[in-house]
Amino acid sequence: xxxxxxxxxxxxxxAADEVIDHHHPRVRQIADGLASDHPDAYSYxxxxxxxxxxxxxxxxxxxxxxxxxxxxxxLEQRTGIxxxxxxxxxxxxxxxxIPTALCYQRFEEVHGLIAVRLPGREKWARQDPRGxxxxxxxxxxxxxxxxxxxxxxxxxxxxxxxxxxxxHPVVLKALRAATDRAHLWKILxxxx
Numbered sequence: 001x002x003x004x005x006x007x008x009x010x011x012x013x014x015a016a017d018e019v020i021d022h023h024h025p026r027v028r029q030i031a032d033g034l035a036s037d038h039p040d041a042y043s044y045x046x047x048x049x050x051x052x053x054x055x056x057x058x059x060x061x062x063x064x065x066x067x068x069x070x071x072x073x074x075l076e077q078r079t080g081i082x083x084x085x086x087x088x089x090x091x092x093x094x095x096x097x098i099p100t101a102l103c104y105q106r107f108e109e110v111h112g113l114i115a116v117r118l119p120g121r122e123k124w125a126r127q128d129p130r131g132x133x134x135x136x137x138x139x140x141x142x143x144x145x146x147x148x149x150x151x152x153x154x155x156x157x158x159x160x161x162x163x164x165x166x167x168h169p170v171v172l173k174a175l176r177a178a179t180d181r182a183h184l185w186k187i188l189x190x191x192x
Contacts, residue, residue: 001159001161002161003101003103003115003123003124003126003161003162003163004161004162004163005101005163006101006162006163006164006165007165010099010117012165013094013099013100013101013117013163013165014094014097014099014100015094015165015166016091016094017166018070019069019070019071019087019166019167019172020071020087020090020091020094020166020167021070021071021072021091022071022090022091022092022094022095023095024071024072024091026072026075026076027071027072027075027091027092027095028095030051030075030092031048031092031095031096034047034048034051034092035096041096041098041118041119042118042142044096044098045093045098045116045118045140046140048089048092048093048096049089049127049129049140050140051092052085052088052089052092052129053085053129053130053131053132053138054131054132055078056074056075056078056079056080056085056088056131057078057079057131058080058081058082058085058130058131058133059079059080059081059084059181060081060181061131061133062079064079064181065180065181065182066079066180066181067081067084067175067178067179067180067181067183067184068080068084068175069083069084069087069167069172069175069176070087071087071088071090071091071092072091074087074088075088075091075092081112081181081184082111082112082113082128082129082130082148083112083167083171083175084175085112085129085130085131086102086112086113086114086129087102087167088129089114089127089129090102090114093114093116098116098117098118098119099116099117100114100115100116100117101114101115101116101117101124101163101164101165102114102115102163102164102165102166102167102168103115103126103159103160103162103163103164104160104164104168104171104192105147105149105151105157105158105159105160106151106157106158106160106190106191106192107149107151107157108190109188109189109190110168110170110171110188110189110190110191110192111130111148111149112167112171113126113127113128113129113130113147113148114126114127114128114129115127115163118142121142124163125141125142125143125145126145126147127140127141127147128146128147128148128149130148131148132148136148136149160192168192170189170192171189171192174187174188174189
């Protein structure tokens with residue numbers, strides 16, 4: 001699948017905003033800690049991916065009712081669904097000047113993940129920090145995708161090819177409107 005940048009300028013995929021708040025002290029603290037042991041872009045990106053995947057439980061797996069959406073809140077509260085975890089990983093990568101995009105897949109609901117473009121590489125590589133569990137084994141990989149869920153076109157599932165510089169509005173609307181995770185499950189977007 002060819003990935004398509006929503007915005008042609010690569011600098012858009014380094015920007016901070018209300019959601020991807022990579023200038024927040026909590027984001028900077030974690031980014032600096034990871035960078036101290038992983039000084040090059042590749043090892044840092046892999047460490048940040050593994051940190052978000054493993055140290056921040058997916059709220060459904062942990063039965064955590066809290067809904068987070070801002071990257072700094074995800075990192076502080078250590079919980080979030082796929083979208084929130086993608087926001088946190090995006091902030092950690094952008095904090096170290098690594099272009100990172102938000103991207104999505106459609107199953108019964110829309111699933112969130114990221115794409116990273118490391119220095120010296122011409123291609124984006126999708127990564128899924130959702131969190132592993134039995135039957136889910138997402139890994140950091142630049143050469144072949146190792147995502148949490150492969151799409152099955154025969155089941156009307158799809159990979160959205162667009163790389164977004166900011167969270168998709170329908171995703172952000174659901175996260176902001178949810179009073180808790182049970183409520184969020186009722187209003188998750190079925191498509192973009």
